[in-house]
Amino acid sequence: MTKETEYAIEVDKLTKRYGNLLAVNDISFTVSKGEVFSLLGPNGAGKTTTVEIIDTIRTPTSGKVSLLGMDVTKKKHDIVPRIGVLPQGFSSFDRITVRETIQYYSRLFCCRNTDIDGLIELVNLKDKTKEQYKKLSGGLKQRLGIAIALVNDPEVVFLDEPTTGLDPRARHEVWEVLLGLKKKGKTVFLTTHYMEEAELLADTVAIISKGKIIAMGSPGELVESNAxxxxxxxxxxxxxxxxxxxxxxxxxxxxxxxxxxxxxxxxxxxxxxxxxxxxxxxxxxxxxxxxLNLEEVFLKLTGEALREDPPQMEEQ
Ligand SMILES: Nc1ncnc2c1ncn2[C@@H]1O[C@H](COP(=O)(O)OP(=O)(O)OP(=O)(O)O)[C@@H](O)[C@H]1O
Ligand SMILES: [Mg+2]
CATH class of the missing domain: 3.30.70.980 (YebC, transcriptional regulation domain)
Incomplete structure (x- = not known):
């Protein structure tokens, strides 16, 4: 049975093992409805593993995870229609256009009422509706990916590193879209290794390092209590x-x-x-x-840098 809860996500003592590797090590947190929650951590920290357990793609080794009051290991079919996912490193079909791509995913997920024009407007792709996917720049592809994650008008949206590899301008354009989502009151679960992204968008930031959450709070609280x-x-x-x-x-x-x-x-x-x-x-x-800023707080807490800057995708 689904229980009514103020939380969109409840994670209790979650652990994930891959053979000998403890990728997620006994983490607990909650995400309130309407909140933007950011999991901030370097490569290999366990972000994708955590997200993909919450959004029902992977199974936990132990612990309990509830999404909208439902156990993710038992209620996948009830959960999936109510969430949207932009996976890390998203890509789509080269030869179909922006509008066709959104239509395709809307049909694939059996959504009857997708507001395709509304989505195109939200992700600011009005001028690109007839452009083929392969011709889009990295930033535009990611914005299209966000539109796809929204075809079912989900209550909770998972975005796994939506701006990694984008140049600063393209990153800001994606942030604009994410601010639009926040305004609409969506619950957003965002993973990132960009401190400014977490600082700008998130109500709550959980800093994850080597599978452990080592600090959590609003960006202001994290700075205040550590600096x-x-x-x-x-x-x-x-x-x-x-x-x-x-x-x-x-x-x-x-x-x-x-x-x-x-x-x-x-x-x-x-x-x-x-x-x-x-x-x-x-x-x-x-x-x-x-x-100190959030990035320096992170360094102080973990002794490791948030990222090695990857090569940037080409912008048009
Ligand atoms: N399917 C898998 N099998 C074995 N090991 C895995 C698997 N998926 C992830 N790992 C390992 O688990 C650890 C956490 O990986 P994960 O992808 O969750 O990290 P991440 O924080 O998302 O990193 P990135 O920022 O690079 O995306 C890493 O050491 C990774 O190599
Ligand atoms: Mg990842």
């Missing part, structure tokens, strides 16, 4: 500045462009350093003071 120090950066400093900061008991780091970064526990320390520099008659060209 318990400030970084003062001084640009083009003269030689004395490094020594001044060091003698005051700080640990400045100098790069080869003569910029210094100093980690500070208290806001007052900023003024103390600037006063000492002024008193010594030393110079610098610019400064900024800021907390």
């Amino acid at each position: 318990n120090y400030l970084v003062l950066r001084l640009q083009s400093v003269d030689e004395k500045v490094f020594e001044i900061a060091r003698k005051m008991g700080f640990a400045p780091v100098l790069d080869n462009h003569k910029n210094i970064a100093v980690r500070l526990e208290h806001t007052d320390d900023v003024q103390k350093i600037l006063n000492a520099i002024k008193d010594a008659g030393a110079l610098y060209l610019g400064l900024d003071v800021r907390k």
Whole structure:
């Protein structure tokens, strides 16, 4: 029986093993209805495995996963009509056009009322309806993929790395589409290794590393609770500045462009350093003071970078 729940997704102690590899290691979280939830992590962290267990494509080794109140291992046939999926590395048939592709998937999934024009408008492909799939740029292909994920007007949409490999402009265009989905109140489960993507779109971010969720919260909360120090950066400093900061008991780091970064526990320390520099008659060209961003929080928590930037797909 389907139970009514405020959660679109409930994951409890989920584990997935591939032979000796523990790809997903005892993770638990919930996703509220209408929320954009992002699983943020580097290659091989276990994102796709997690998504594809929730959207019924793979089976868990242990743990319990419910989608719209239904057990994903038992209710696949009831779940599938109510969800949409953009798989990682989506591709479609080369020779059929944008409109035909959406029509094809609408029929394939037996959707009676697909608003094809509405979808084309949502993903901003109005000028491309007669273009064949193979002629679309990487960003346009991904936008078409999002339209396909929506042919059944799903309640929950899974998007597995929708912008990986796109150039920054194409990525922003996909984000526009995702913001449109958010406005429509869809529950969106998004995996990504782009910090800005999670920061811009997600209500909740779960950071996953080596199969474990190591931090979870809104982007603001994650930064707030992990960035318990400030970084003062001084640009083009003269030689004395490094020594001044060091003698005051700080640990400045100098790069080869003569910029210094100093980690500070208290806001007052900023003024103390600037006063000492002024008193010594030393110079610098610019400064900024800021907390860590989500990407740096990730580095701090995991010791690993979010991604090695892959080659970008060609844009037209
Ligand atoms: N079908 C499979 N059989 C065996 N090992 C697998 C299988 N699928 C994934 N893995 C392994 O499980 C781990 C997690 O893979 P997964 O694809 O879930 O990571 P991911 O976070 O989606 O990575 P990416 O960012 O590269 O897409 C990796 O070590 C991967 O090699
Ligand atoms: Mg993946």
